[in-house]
Amino acid sequence: MAENTDVVVVGGGYAGVMAANRLTQRDDVTVTLINPRPAFVHRIRLHQTVGGAGDPVVDYREILAENVHLMVDSVTRIDAAERSVTPATGGPLGYDYLIYAVGSGSADPRVPGAAEYAYPIATLEEAQRLRPVLEAAPRGAAVTVVxxxxxxxxxxxxxxxTGRxxxxACGGTFGPYLHPRVRRSITRxxxxxxxxxxxGPDAKVAAVTQDAVRLRDGRTVPSEVTLWTAGFGxxxxxxxxxxxxxxxxxxLTDETLTSMDDTRIVAxxxxxxxxxxxLRMSCQSANPLGAHAADTVLSRIAGEPPAVIDVGFFGLCVSLGRRDATVQLASRDDTANLLSVSGRLAVKIKESSYTGLIGQLADEARKPGSHTWKFKDTNRRQLVRSRRDEAAATVGRAAQPGT
Structure with a gap:
């Protein structure tokens, strides 16, 4: 009888679900997905939740393979030496391989008053906490998005x-990924x-109070409700x-997504x-990276060398309400170019991404191993090579006498 392999996937977002589904290609692999929520959160719809429309919650039964065990819990520690994880409730859970897919959330704001008076919206719980605050505020109440x-x-x-x-307020570059021409169009x-x-620099938020936002140049912007979207952690x-x-x-991993500390841990x-x-924090990269992480584990189980990542982007979709959007197209190295799509076609592209991402997860659940991705980053290998050469040169100089 073939020996069974236990794989624990920590995190049930796009990457984690894709990885868990893909691992079910082998009957001798037992997959446990640990996630703090009992349902999947379609994060790219959270802005709609803030506006009072659009439900980002998806039943895991729609997108998760039947033979993946879902454990609703949080992991407090990974013990690489013992090959186990410690859930918030219950005892340690052992693994042969672990896929680390805990995702991202709001950055810890360091601006005075932001933690007390501003509302981050990068997670479902944060968006849900904001909704009753907005509903209780008068329709004409000033709202600031930082x-x-x-x-x-x-x-x-x-x-x-919605009439708000x-x-x-943007203290840095508005839409930092966008091409300047597209940036101007969206601003307009x-x-x-x-x-x-x-x-601009003068619009950087210096402090948040209960009813205002103070900018670096001393201006005070009335704000009965302040949303905080600056940065991710x-x-x-x-x-x-x-x-x-x-x-x-x-x-930190190598190019196969394997931890620099342990070949049994893949991110x-x-x-x-x-x-x-x-790579850019994006649902576009999450699905293929989840698939690649699973492939790395499956390769190691089979005794084969895992492949290196090759994931690119087609661009960035930005909705401007329900009837307008912009799709900023990217070059093959994931830099914004002059090409963009706006209006109804962009809205259709944006809406198709909502259903498309869920469809990709559901398809992988039904037919594990089927997910493929078209977009490649042709410059990444050269960039990685240059970074390694630079690091080696630095080590070499440091080792020279007299340096």
């Missing part, structure tokens, strides 16, 4: 469409919807477990930092 990445832009547009008085369309866009589980991470807390999604050069 941060103008994709989530901030989408939340501002969604709230403006919205200010979007937000303004047309009544959003006051404040950007990752759970510190890897760091707490004495595994090497990057500065943000993402697990995927937002919480992975392959070669110290993590």
């Amino acid at each position: 941060g103008a990445g994709a989530l901030g832009i989408e939340a501002a547009a969604e709230l403006a469409e 008085t919205v200010t979007l 369309r937000l303004v047309e919807r009544g959003v006051s866009v404040l950007e 990752v759970p510190q589980l890897a760091a707490r477990s004495a595994l090497r991470t990057d500065a943000l807390g993402r697990l 995927a999604g937002d919480s992975a930092a392959p070669s110290g050069l993590p």
Whole structure:
């Protein structure tokens, strides 16, 4: 009888579900998915939840393979030496391989008053906590969205469409991924919807109070409800477990997504930092990285060398309410180019991403091993090679006498 292999997947987001489903290709692999919620959260719809429409919750029965065991719990520690994880409830759970897919969430705001008076919206619980606050606020109450990445832009547009008085405060670059021409177009369309866009160093938020936001240049912006979308963070589980991470807390891996500390631990999604050069935090990368993490584990079980990652992006979809959107197309190295799509076609593309991502997970549950991805990053291998050569040169110089 063939020996059974136990694989524990920590995190039930896009990457974790994709990995768990793909692992079921082998009958001799037992898969346990540990997630703190009993249902899947379609995170790219959270801005709609903030606006009062759109349900981001999906039943795991729709997207998870029947033979994957779902454990609703949180993992507090990974013991690599013992090959076990410690859930918040119950005793340790052993594994032969572990896939680390804990995802990302809101960054810890260091601005005075932000933790007390601002509402982050990067998780389901955060968005749900905000909803009754918005519902209780008068329709004309001033709302400020801090941060103008994709989530901030989408939340501002969604709230403006419901008739809210919205200010979007961006102390850095508005839509930092976007091409300057696309950035100007989105800014103009937000303004047309009544959003006051404040950007540049002077618009950096210096403090948040119960009824206002104070900017670095001394301006005070009235704000009865303040949303915080500036930055993302990752759970510190890897760091707490004495595994090497990057500065943000993402697990450091090689290009096969294998931990630098343990070949039995493989990472995927937002919480992975392959070669110290993590991919863009995105659902676009989460599904293929989840599939690749599973393939790495399956290769090791089969005694074969795992492949290196080759994941690229087609671009960034940004919704501007329900009737408008922009698709910023990317070059093959995941940099924004001059090409973009707006209007009804962009809305259709954005809406298709909602159903498409869930469809990919459901398809992999029904037919494990079927998920493929078209977009490749042609420059990543060269970038990784250059980084390694630079590191080797630095070590060489440090080893020279007199340096």
